[in-house]
Each structure stands twice: as C-alpha cells, then as structure tokens.
Amino acid sequence: MPRxxxxxWFRYLATDRLAKIRPELRGKPFLLYAPEHGRMVxxxxxxxxxxxxxxxxxxxADVRAILPxxxxxxxxxxAEEKLLGALAEWSICYAPIVxxxxxxxxxxxxxxxxxxxxxxxxxxQSITARFRKGGYDVRAAIADTIGTAWAVARYGRNEMIxxxxxxAAALFPLPPAALRLDSSxxxxxxxxxxxxxxxxxxxxxxxxxxxxxxxxxxRLEQALGAIPEPLKxxxxxxxxxxxxxxxxxxxxxxxxxxxxxxxxETLCERFFNEGKGMRTGIFKGYRIxxxxxxxxxxxxxxxxxxAHLFKLFELKIPEIEPALGIELFTLExxxxxxxxxxxxxxxxxxxxxxxAISELVDNIAGKVGIQAIHRYLPLEHxxxxxxxxxxxxxxxxxxTEWRTDRPRPIHLLSEPEPIEVMVVLPDYPPMHFRxxxxxxxxxRADGPxxxxxxxxxxxxxxxxxxxxxxxxxxxxWLFRLGLYGNRKPQxxxxxxxx
Amino acid sequence: MSELAEKKEIIRQLKEKILSLEGFxxxxxSRLLDFGLGPMNAAFPGGAFxxxxxxEFISPTETCAAAANGFLAGLLSTLMKKGGVCLWISARRxxxxxxxKFFGVEPHRVIFIDVRREKEALWVMEQGLKCNSLAAVVAxxxxxxxxxxxxxxxxxxxSKVTGFxxxxxxxxxNTLACVSRWKIxxxxxxxxxxxxVGFPYLEVELVKIRNGRPGxxxxxxxxxxxxxxxxxxxxVVKPPVSQKQRHYA
Numbered sequence: 001m002p003r004x005x006x007x008x009w010f011r012y013l014a015t016d017r018l019a020k021i022r023p024e025l026r027g028k029p030f031l032l033y034a035p036e037h038g039r040m041v042x043x044x045x046x047x048x049x050x051x052x053x054x055x056x057x058x059x060x061a062d063v064r065a066i067l068p069x070x071x072x073x074x075x076x077x078x079a080e081e082k083l084l085g086a087l088a089e090w091s092i093c094y095a096p097i098v099x100x101x102x103x104x105x106x107x108x109x110x111x112x113x114x115x116x117x118x119x120x121x122x123x124x125q126s127i128t129a130r131f132r133k134g135g136y137d138v139r140a141a142i143a144d145t146i147g148t149a150w151a152v153a154r155y156g157r158n159e160m161i162x163x164x165x166x167x168a169a170a171l172f173p174l175p176p177a178a179l180r181l182d183s184s185x186x187x188x189x190x191x192x193x194x195x196x197x198x199x200x201x202x203x204x205x206x207x208x209x210x211x212x213x214x215x216x217x218x219r220l221e222q223a224l225g226a227i228p229e230p231l232k233x234x235x236x237x238x239x240x241x242x243x244x245x246x247x248x249x250x251x252x253x254x255x256x257x258x259x260x261x262x263x264x265e266t267l268c269e270r271f272f273n274e275g276k277g278m279r280t281g282i283f284k285g286y287r288i289x290x291x292x293x294x295x296x297x298x299x300x301x302x303x304x305x306x307a308h309l310f311k312l313f314e315l316k317i318p319e320i321e322p323a324l325g326i327e328l329f330t331l332e333x334x335x336x337x338x339x340x341x342x343x344x345x346x347x348x349x350x351x352x353x354x355x356a357i358s359e360l361v362d363n364i365a366g367k368v369g370i371q372a373i374h375r376y377l378p379l380e381h382x383x384x385x386x387x388x389x390x391x392x393x394x395x396x397x398x399x400t401e402w403r404t405d406r407p408r409p410i411h412l413l414s415e416p417e418p419i420e421v422m423v424v425l426p427d428y429p430p431m432h433f434r435x436x437x438x439x440x441x442x443x444r445a446d447g448p449x450x451x452x453x454x455x456x457x458x459x460x461x462x463x464x465x466x467x468x469x470x471x472x473x474x475x476x477w478l479f480r481l482g483l484y485g486n487r488k489p490q491x492x493x494x495x496x497x498x
Numbered sequence: 499m500s501e502l503a504e505k506k507e508i509i510r511q512l513k514e515k516i517l518s519l520e521g522f523x524x525x526x527x528s529r530l531l532d533f534g535l536g537p538m539n540a541a542f543p544g545g546a547f548x549x550x551x552x553x554e555f556i557s558p559t560e561t562c563a564a565a566a567n568g569f570l571a572g573l574l575s576t577l578m579k580k581g582g583v584c585l586w587i588s589a590r591r592x593x594x595x596x597x598x599k600f601f602g603v604e605p606h607r608v609i610f611i612d613v614r615r616e617k618e619a620l621w622v623m624e625q626g627l628k629c630n631s632l633a634a635v636v637a638x639x640x641x642x643x644x645x646x647x648x649x650x651x652x653x654x655x656x657s658k659v660t661g662f663x664x665x666x667x668x669x670x671x672n673t674l675a676c677v678s679r680w681k682i683x684x685x686x687x688x689x690x691x692x693x694x695v696g697f698p699y700l701e702v703e704l705v706k707i708r709n710g711r712p713g714x715x716x717x718x719x720x721x722x723x724x725x726x727x728x729x730x731x732x733x734v735v736k737p738p739v740s741q742k743q744r745h746y747a
Contacts (some may be wrong), residue, residue, distance in 0.1 A: 048705060162694075231533040232601070241706060262740060284524055323629055348727050353582070353583075353631035354631075356630075356631035357583055357609075357629065357632065360625060360626065360629045360631075360632075361609065363625055364622050364625060364626075367618070367621065367622070367623075368611070368613050368614070368618050368622065372611055372612050372613055372614075373609065373610070373611055373612075374609075374611075374612060375606065375608075375609050375610065376595040376596075376605055376606060376610075377606050378596065378605075378606075384594075387596055388595055388596060388605075394609075397606070398606050402596060402604070402606075403596070403599075404597040404600060407600070408594065408596045408597045408599075408600070409564075409594055410564050410567050410568050410571065410593065410594060410597040410598070410599050410601075411564045411567065411592040411593060411594060411597070411602075412558075412592065412593075412594035412597070413592065414592075443686065444686075444687070444689065444693070444694060444695045444696075445694070445695065446694045446695045467695050468695070469686060469695045471686070472561075472684070472686070473683070473684040473685040473686040473687070473699065474561035474564075474684050475561075475684060475687075475695060475698070478506075494563060495594060495597075496560060496563075496564035496592075497564065497568075497695075497698065497720065498564055498565050498567070498568025498601075498684065498698040498700070
C-alpha cells in the first residue's frame, strides 16, 4: 500500500499569530520586519498588503513611502518556530506521524488515517476547516510523496488531492519553484525558459544532472516517489497526569487523603516503570460549584517515593477548601526528571542516606519555606562577606578547599558594628574599645591582616583586621576601615572567636 | 580472689544493663567514637560521651555563645568523621560557616535552617532528630519548656541521633529532659612569653549529667583536637556519692 502524505501550508503564519494575540489588528494592513544586513526587511505582511504589491523581501522604509498608514512590528522568529511546533503537536489528533517543515509548513503521514473521517476529501476538509476556525489561513494537499504534496499545496490551482501514482501529471503544469530548489538553480531555469516542470521532466537525467547538479535531480525524484524522503516526527512531551473522579462529592480531609494516596500510587508506579521522578507536582480538586482548588509541592531532587510525596502533600491538605464537595481530583507532575538507577545501586548505603536527607529537607522546605535552607561552598575571595557562596542543591561539592591559613571567627555579625577605640599608634591594635557602652580592655592582640576591597567588584578603603583578647578571655575580631591620614578611620567589631 | 573478680564482673554487667534500660547507648559503637575529651570521659555514664541523646548548652553572653559553638564544632567533627550531614537550626544565626573548618568540620556538610520563629525551630529539630541519616542536629534557641524537650528526647530514643540544644540568653534555666547541661566559658589563652593570641582555651563546666559526675575541665583546641590541661582542672563541685553511702543500713 503506498504511503499518503498531507502537507499543510500556513500562508500567513507570522501575521496570523500576531492577529490572534492582538485582535484589533485583524483586517488591518500591518507587517513584520527583521534586520538583515543592517536594513529592516519585511519578513511577513498581512493578506491585504500583498494585494497592494508589498511582499516579503522589501525594505520597510520603501513600504512606508508607498503606504504611510501601515503598522510595523518586529518579527519574533523563535515564537513562530514554537507556534509551529505546537500546531504540529495538536495535529497528532489527525495522524500519528507529524513533522514540521520550517518556517511555515506541516507534513503529516496520513497512511491509513483518512478512512476514519470517511475518505480523503472529508479528511482534508475537516482539517483545513479546523485550522481556519482557529484563525489560520491554510492550504493543504494530499499526495503519495512529500514533494508532490508540498508542490500542490503551494502552487496547485484546482485539484488538492492527487490520486495515487499520478504525481508526474500533477507536477506537469507547476513552476520549477514547486520542486523546492535553491534560488541559483531557479534563476538558471528561468534563463533557459523552463517555466513549467512539464518542460523538463522528460529530459534524460544525465543531461539534467550536467546542467543543474545532483541536488535538483534528488528533489525531482523525491517528488515523483523514486527516492524515499525521511521524516523527523515531533515527539510530544509526555504528560504525567492522573485523574480520579468520585462517585459522591468529597468533603472531608480523610477523603482527600485517600484520593491523594491513590493518585500518588498510580503516578509513582508509572515513574518507576519509566525511570523518572517528580520535581514539582500540582494536586487539583474540581469542586461541584465549578471552582478548582489546588496545592503544589516541590522536591529537592526527583522523587518517586509515594510515601514521601504524600508526606509533602499532607502538610498542604488544610489549605484545600472542599466547600460543597470535590468531584474530581487530578495530580500532575509539571516537572519530571530522570532518576538514575545505576547511581542508586552503586552508592547503596550512602545514597539511601542522601535520599533520606533530601526527603527531610523537602519536608522542612514545605513547612518553613525553601528560603530558610542554606548551604555554603567556599569562594576564592578574601573579603569575609563574599568568601562563601550559597548553593541550593544538596549534591554540589566544593571546587576549592576551605581555607585555614587565616584565622576566621566562628561568629560573624551580619553587619559590622561600630565601636569606639583608644589606639596608641597607627597600625597598632587598640588598647581598649567600647561596645554597647561596655568598656573592654584588650590584653593580647594579633594582626593586622589587611584585606583590600576587590577593585573589580567594588571600590573602597581597605580593612585591617585584628584578633584581640580581653581580660576575661573573650576573643574578638575587630577591623579598622581605612588608614590613618587626613581623616580619622572608623573601627568596627565584626565577629567573635572561640 | 577470683570470687571478687566474678562479683565485679557481675556488677559491671548489671550497671550496663541499667544504663541501657535508662536509654543510654552502651553499645560497642559508642566507645569507638573518641571525642578526645581525655579524663572527662570518667564523668560520663559508661565512660563514654553519650551519643544518641540531647545535650543542653547554656550561654548567657555573646562571647560564651561563641565559645560554646566552638566546643560544639569540636564535638561535631568527631560525630561527622564517618561522613554524614549535620543540621544547624537557628532563628538568629551568627555562625560563620568558614569558621567551622578550624574545628575540623567541613562547612559544606552542614545544612543551615534559618527559621523565623522559635516554634518552627523546635518543629524542624524534631523532624531532624527523627531522621537517622543525619550525624547530628544543633538548634540555637532562647527558651524551651520541659514538655517540648521531652518530645525531642522521645524522637532521639528511636533514631539514636545526637542532638544539641544551645540556649542563648534564656530567661530561666528550667529543667529539661536532656541528658546533660553544659556551660562553656572562654579563658585567657596561654601563650607563655610569646606575644599575640594563643589557641582557643575554654572552661567546660558540666553542670548536670544523668548517671555521671559533674565537674569543671579546661580544654585547649590545638592541632585539630581537644587538649586537656590536668593541672588546672578543678575538683568536682559536688563530691560524688560513694558506693558505701548508698547503703542505707
């Protein structure tokens, strides 16, 4: 049985997209531009502008001169690409194998599908009607090969369904551009007077190859079906969603717990089979009064342990307000990551501890908030406040060693506190200092350890740090900001040593 | 003679049995952990620092709190020697992570939980103490009631995690269900004739210890371990009740 392909051409994909976002533009002349060699070039123009002779490739300034009323917008190529991908995913409801044809086409392998819609014509009508209803201007064609479907969709005049084996006849009246050739080949054909494919389709291949190269022959053979053409189908992201409808509306916390447990069990079983784990999950309840209530949890690392996930959700159950009752529960894992099993086997005991700790941390994060949890790694900076960096993951290991060559206090004040000091000589440690109206006499001192501001980050005076000990044995970390000179430098208490 | 030895052996076994009934870990692994406390070990029940229990530290001032955290870090370094992670819970944390490295604790193996309210700190500590994958849990608090401390003790009894309650500036020194109560004070460091500040030098007062003997010791943290200074160690505050006096005959 021959394969059948459907090609859908979105004639005004970029402008249709903008008109959908901004409905006030519908029916108005507007265009999208993108910079090209330092000029603003029209990339797409609305349908009514094309009638005025404004087509892609023109310079925006010229268009403004012809039509001052035209509205212009910058083109968003990434968004268009994304939209095409989304349309391809939607089209899977018509055929299992769908591929995108950048920038504005979709290829559907419809072999064995149209009879479900009662034949190819109703199938084609149905799919184009659906797209038109969605606000997209489409032309679609069905043929045995992708090449012919492409050609007919873009250049065909009347017959959009090409019967099996009649590709050559269909291509006959079409221009050479319908063969997906590059512009230099097309220019050469124009020069030779080839206006229709029919004029050269019967010329011996050897002569064609000599004049136009191998690439053109491949395109021609692909359109005729002599050479197969590969397709790269889109892979829709799997949706991890479980549903649990209830016979009677649920109103109690126990009922919600049972629903949650059941959903988690089925979802975790699926995770287990696919080697995945949940990072974020949303639990939704659809109430009978039409409202939805939802709670979400996040985990520190991908988890498929139903008991652990239940513990996280359990903390949020009081937030669910059942009102008159909940008739449908859904559980969706919005962020899913791979869980490596080999790793688990290798580090069996250590990893079990690791898993237990990350479960504990998730649990704590659920109660007091993720912003309360801190873990530090060393950074190669002398400035004490910037000598550590905060990390979120529990697995990240330090790249450098923790430094021990300089004394660092066990307590560091978040903000250095100003103190009054008595100093005998500049660069000497103080004799005594007053902190919070208490006079502290210094008996022993070490220092100074000068730490300069890191000029590439911030400018300012240096700090001279002193480790001092008072009569009772308490040890402090003091510093002087700046040097003795014109202005009197300020002293600060920054920490406590053991 | 052999009869006497036999009796001693029986008494030792009975003592061990009583300790285990009272919730003290007298298994072989508790003796493996040597905290380097030297002669202080005699003050502990069973002659070893009680792990798998909750210890209470009281610091009235900021400088005492720094000293107590240093002593705690020294104990943690032994607890974390075999690997593992420590939880450090605090509502007003001043601890500077790189400062832990001096006491042999890898700062990246400590997870800091900075809670907003003390009630949350207690909840987090209880959760942490229930998780037996942790090496230790430290909580810095102001006040805690007896009932709350009993919950923590119950959590520890099943998981055998060592917990440290560090009370800073607490309004009253109420009785808690902890195995011990400590007070750490900094002492002037000993440098001899040399100028500058010496090694950290602490006075460790064991105010209360269940089934042990309270006392005061002085330690120096030197070369990555505690060093006891025996000559300065004062006598035990309360004379221990000798075996003979317990017979009320």
